[in-house]
Amino acid sequence: MSKKLNIGLVGFGCVGSGLYDVLNRSNLIDAKIKRIVVQDPKKERSIDQSYFSFDINDILNDPEINVVVELINDSASAFEIVSQALKKGKDVVTANKKMLAEYQAELIPLAKENKVSLLYEGAVAGSIPIIRNLEEYYNNDSLTSVEGILNGTTNYILTQSNSGIGYEEALKSAQELGFAEADPTLDVDGFDSKYKLVLLLKHAFGITVAPKEILNVGIRGISEKEVAYAGEKGYRIKLLSRAEKIGDQVVSFVAPHCISDQHSAYNVHNEFNAVVVEALFSDKQLFYGKGAGSHPTGSAVLSDVSALKFDYQYEYRKAQSNGGLKYTTDAFIKVYIGSKYVNAIEEVAFYSVEETFQSAAYSFQVGWVKLEVLFDLNLNARKDLSLLVLPDSIQTEKGLSELIEKNLFIYENQN
Amino acid sequence: MSKKLNIGLVGFGCVGSGLYDVLNRSNLIDAKIKRIVVQDPKKERSIDQSYFSFDINDILNDPEINVVVELINDSASAFEIVSQALKKGKDVVTANKKMLAEYQAELIPLAKENKVSLLYEGAVAGSIPIIRNLEEYYNNDSLTSVEGILNGTTNYILTQSNSGIGYEEALKSAQELGFAEADPTLDVDGFDSKYKLVLLLKHAFGITVAPKEILNVGIRGISEKEVAYAGEKGYRIKLLSRAEKIGDQVVSFVAPHCISDQHSAYNVHNEFNAVVVEALFSDKQLFYGKGAGSHPTGSAVLSDVSALKFDYQYEYRKAQSNGGLKYTTDAFIKVYIGSKYVNAIEEVAFYSVEETFQSAAYSFQVGWVKLEVLFDLNLNARKDLSLLVLPDSIQTEKGLSELIEKNLFIYENQN
Numbered sequence: 011m012s013k014k015l016n017i018g019l020v021g022f023g024c025v026g027s028g029l030y031d032v033l034n035r036s037n038l039i040d041a042k043i044k045r046i047v048v049q050d051p052k053k054e055r056s057i058d059q060s061y062f063s064f065d066i067n068d069i070l071n072d073p074e075i076n077v078v079v080e081l082i083n084d085s086a087s088a089f090e091i092v093s094q095a096l097k098k099g100k101d102v103v104t105a106n107k108k109m110l111a112e113y114q115a116e117l118i119p120l121a122k123e124n125k126v127s128l129l130y131e132g133a134v135a136g137s138i139p140i141i142r143n144l145e146e147y148y149n150n151d152s153l154t155s156v157e158g159i160l161n162g163t164t165n166y167i168l169t170q171s172n173s174g175i176g177y178e179e180a181l182k183s184a185q186e187l188g189f190a191e192a193d194p195t196l197d198v199d200g201f202d203s204k205y206k207l208v209l210l211l212k213h214a215f216g217i218t219v220a221p222k223e224i225l226n227v228g229i230r231g232i233s234e235k236e237v238a239y240a241g242e243k244g245y246r247i248k249l250l251s252r253a254e255k256i257g258d259q260v261v262s263f264v265a266p267h268c269i270s271d272q273h274s275a276y277n278v279h280n281e282f283n284a285v286v287v288e289a290l291f292s293d294k295q296l297f298y299g300k301g302a303g304s305h306p307t308g309s310a311v312l313s314d315v316s317a318l319k320f321d322y323q324y325e326y327r328k329a330q331s332n333g334g335l336k337y338t339t340d341a342f343i344k345v346y347i348g349s350k351y352v353n354a355i356e357e358v359a360f361y362s363v364e365e366t367f368q369s370a371a372y373s374f375q376v377g378w379v380k381l382e383v384l385f386d387l388n389l390n391a392r393k394d395l396s397l398l399v400l401p402d403s404i405q406t407e408k409g410l411s412e413l414i415e416k417n418l419f420i421y422e423n424q425n
Numbered sequence: 426m427s428k429k430l431n432i433g434l435v436g437f438g439c440v441g442s443g444l445y446d447v448l449n450r451s452n453l454i455d456a457k458i459k460r461i462v463v464q465d466p467k468k469e470r471s472i473d474q475s476y477f478s479f480d481i482n483d484i485l486n487d488p489e490i491n492v493v494v495e496l497i498n499d500s501a502s503a504f505e506i507v508s509q510a511l512k513k514g515k516d517v518v519t520a521n522k523k524m525l526a527e528y529q530a531e532l533i534p535l536a537k538e539n540k541v542s543l544l545y546e547g548a549v550a551g552s553i554p555i556i557r558n559l560e561e562y563y564n565n566d567s568l569t570s571v572e573g574i575l576n577g578t579t580n581y582i583l584t585q586s587n588s589g590i591g592y593e594e595a596l597k598s599a600q601e602l603g604f605a606e607a608d609p610t611l612d613v614d615g616f617d618s619k620y621k622l623v624l625l626l627k628h629a630f631g632i633t634v635a636p637k638e639i640l641n642v643g644i645r646g647i648s649e650k651e652v653a654y655a656g657e658k659g660y661r662i663k664l665l666s667r668a669e670k671i672g673d674q675v676v677s678f679v680a681p682h683c684i685s686d687q688h689s690a691y692n693v694h695n696e697f698n699a700v701v702v703e704a705l706f707s708d709k710q711l712f713y714g715k716g717a718g719s720h721p722t723g724s725a726v727l728s729d730v731s732a733l734k735f736d737y738q739y740e741y742r743k744a745q746s747n748g749g750l751k752y753t754t755d756a757f758i759k760v761y762i763g764s765k766y767v768n769a770i771e772e773v774a775f776y777s778v779e780e781t782f783q784s785a786a787y788s789f790q791v792g793w794v795k796l797e798v799l800f801d802l803n804l805n806a807r808k809d810l811s812l813l814v815l816p817d818s819i820q821t822e823k824g825l826s827e828l829i830e831k832n833l834f835i836y837e838n839q840n
Contacts (some may be wrong), residue, residue: 032706036567093452131562139562146561147546147554147728152451272711277692291447292552292715292724299710309706313562325735342650 013076015041015318018069018100020091021082022062025105025132029079030057030306030370033315041077041315049082070094077101077318079311085109096120096128103314105307108196111205111221114212119325123376128321132310134206135160135283136141136301144213145324148289155212155288157252160206162247162281162301163197164229165192168266169279171237172246178229189281189302199390200226200264200277201247206402207251207264210285211337214253215260215273219337225263225381231396232266235348235372238267240398247398248275254404255392257351259338263381267345267399296416339381342410344403348374348396355395359383362414376400378410426661428491430456431732433484433515435469435506436497437477440455440547443723444494448730454832456492456730458483464497485509488690492516492733494726499776500524504532511543511805518729520547520722524608526620526636527580529627533741542738549727552576554728558712559628559740563702570703571629572667575621575717577696578612579644581664583681586652587661592645601713602719604696614805615641615664617815622666622679626752629668629702630675632751640678640796642804646682646811650763650787655683655691655813662813663690669699674753678796682814683761695756697838756796757825759818763789770810774798776828791815795824 019026030043032115036350046061047069055062068133069075075101078095082088085108095102096119104110110117110130115255121128131141135158139242144156159165166189170180184190196202211217221304225346229249240247244269253262268319278284283301300306320425342361352373389397405413432448434441436559445458461476462484466644470477482491485506493510499524509749510517512535519525524534525548533688539674541760546556550573559571566661574580580602585595599605619641626632644664655662660683668677689711698716703709715721757776767788780791804812805807820828 028706032567060428085586139558139710142562143554143558145559146732149728149731152447152724152727162634272681289552289724290450291720293721295552295554295712295714297710297712300708305706307706309704312567312706313564317561317562320740400748 013319015077015315016075016077017043017077017079017315018072018075019046020078020080021067022046022065022185023081023083024187025307026081026383027056029081029311032305032308034065034311035356036312040319043057044075045072060235066091066125069088070098071110075100077103077197077315079103081311082104082106085112088227089113092117093218096126099124099126100224101127101129101318101384103318104313105130105311107133107202107205107344111208114208115218121323125343127321129314129316129317129322129324130209131314132307135285136299137310138285138297138299138301139310139339140285140297141209141213141324143287144210148287149327152290152292152339153214153287155252155254156210156285157250157254158210158285159248159275159278159283160285160301160323160338161197161203161249163194164200164203165218165278165283167198168229168232168247168249168283172241174234174237177232199228199262200228202399203249203251203264206260207253207270209261210251210364211253211260211325212326212329214328214331215335216326216330217260217335217337218329219262223331223337223339225265225339227265227384227397229266231389233396235374236266236346236398239346239374241349243268246276247272248274248278250399255335256341256404256406256409259336259340261381261404262339263343265296265397266399269336270401273401273415288373339385340406342378342405342407343381343384344376344378344400344405345384346374346398346400348372349394351394356396358387361410378405428734430492430730431835432456432458432488432492432730433456433490433492434461435481435484435495437461438498439719440722440726442471443719444496444726446722447720447727451727455734455834459490459681460487483673485513486829490517492517492730493831494730495519495521495797496726497521497603500527504528507532507543508535508719511539511541512752514539514541516544516733517545517755518726520545520726521615521622521688522548522620524633526623527757529623530633536699536738543665543696544729544732544737544738544739545624546729550635550700550712551718552721552725553700553712553713553714553716554622554725555700555712556739557630559625563629565702565743567705567707568629568670569705570667570669570701571625571700572665572669573625573700574663574690574698574715575700576615576618577667577698578609578666579615579618579646580693580698582613582697583644583647583664587656589649589652591649592647603703613645614643617680618664619668621660622668622677625666626668626675626677627741627744628739629743630670630750631745631747632675632750633744634677634753636788638752640680640800642680642799642812644681646807648811651681651761651811652811654761654763654789658683660685661691663693664816665690670750671819671821671824673749674755676753676756676819678758679815680812683811683816685816687817754796755821757820757822758796758799759791759793759815760792760799760808761789761813762794763787763813764809766809773802773810776825793820821822833836
């Protein structure tokens, strides 16, 4: 009934060694690691040296190995390895979000042609089984929104910020705790969150979007001013990856958000991740858990490996029949933009303004901005502007006009 | 690739009419309701009368109907209907936890023999896809604990209690809001939570337990005294359905618990449900959402219906290979027992006592009690005793002896 799995493991870092542990301590599964390919022959390893090889062909050309688990950092090399493994008829499990986000259009058809599985639950939100749920359970067209805290590093830093600790200090503490890399760019500028969002877009709405088409604004700009602004209104700041269906279009981006205590992710602190799924009729569901780490991600990888015993494959049903849903950047976002320089704020082309504050030391403006304007601002590279997205923040041009008209009408009635 | 589904719907109450709504407003699914069988010919219906029939044979004997969705209250009649439908080769979707908990040993083999599906995601925690996750994703032996707030009515009442509103008043308000039945026994005495727990035990650990073998203590005994005791220690009171693996045994019960702000369910308020799944390596995951209601449960039923298009069946893999796990009541529980009457507390056979408080008006005792002692106390029927289960509260006799010895050792060292 179930097949024997001989695993070729590529990479033996944090997640790779986590997989080794959880696989060895799990009784039921008929799977074993036959070979581990790593880059550096000189590095000392915590387990029996006889596992290791430094030539990827020792895995790719071994007919006994029927599963390749790819857990390296470099996305271009990973793509090469995964492509070859699929072509050789081997099932692949990976947690490489960057590779998947960049090469999904090549890899998914390749797996299908070769009648093998390509599974990657560990790539999004670590131990939270969100891909599987989107794929299997939310398999009809009723999903309206998927959003999440998908990056533990930034959530840890923001948790510190929300309680008054400065960005630099919080980043340093995250680095000391091992939550943040020496070069934290991928995390703090929202790239990691965006790669994961690309995969959610595929499984939630069946749409394929390249990472560069999606706006990502990170958290470097979050100063005590932004924390104070949010705090005064009872908000907390969270870096959200969002995808929202409006009519037959999907709007999607990564940015720091103000969320209220009515938001399901309000109490998601520190390195934890969460995904909020909203459907037409089932209201909101929250999935919450550890988003990273050796054992949590290793166990997500193990769950994929163990699904291979039953020849589990993603079906991508929504990609075949999503009712013509399309990705769009033609939308308006309600934002706070803050700066030390009034001029810098005045440069930003607001569509409509709802709040303005100016002082010698600091200024901000709240209102609706076209998503494309935010792209052009290139906010990750600017030290003079800070962004927060506000609640109820996405509108089409039509929706926004109606909203403004209604509000004008209210103002007129009040006079 | 996918088959056409002709549904015979049994029952048109809250969930039945919810299913009708969500099915009609979902585009993608190739499924329609052909016939609805209800009991009362005189009751006015909100939809076209031509759907309705009052004879179950109009569904069972219609060869065009290949799916029976059973959504009635009475578990014995439901069992009759579901059995017959399965025998006639029809797939069945149901949300009837009482029927499933009482008759699972008959129904699951019957579905298998007749090569049809019996799905019931809507039976546990409404819109939260917990059965599917236990079945598909947590499919190896690493699960150590599953616990949840599985009943919205009692969670609503306890949310009120935790903020100082008395039980009677909170119950009345729950009834006015439609969260509680006129006869609230099934909810407030923990039976509903227990039926759902029986299904979690099956899918999490592969064990079949009859409802009567599981202790259920409800919330009628929770007075301002218990709320004050919990509040002083920073706890909130939640009715938890718990199943915990200790060695090769599983301990399981339903009771009001004190939980701290470190518990994932601490912020689960009002009518919301949550399930916390703990595995050896992935730490804790929380699933959170609406646990009841017309549309949330209707959409869970719809998700099952839509899975039938791909012939989805539960595999019950853990029931076949759970490594010999067995249900046991041979365990010790750490509890608070309170009463107006010191005598009533003194009657309770504590194995060890950690705290005692006595006053003219109220007394309580905290310590370890054998689970079987709690069974014998028949707490739902007693007005003179209140129970709270404390954190870190389950031990085997061996574990408890070691714990007591260690504590004694600590005391000795302090002297």
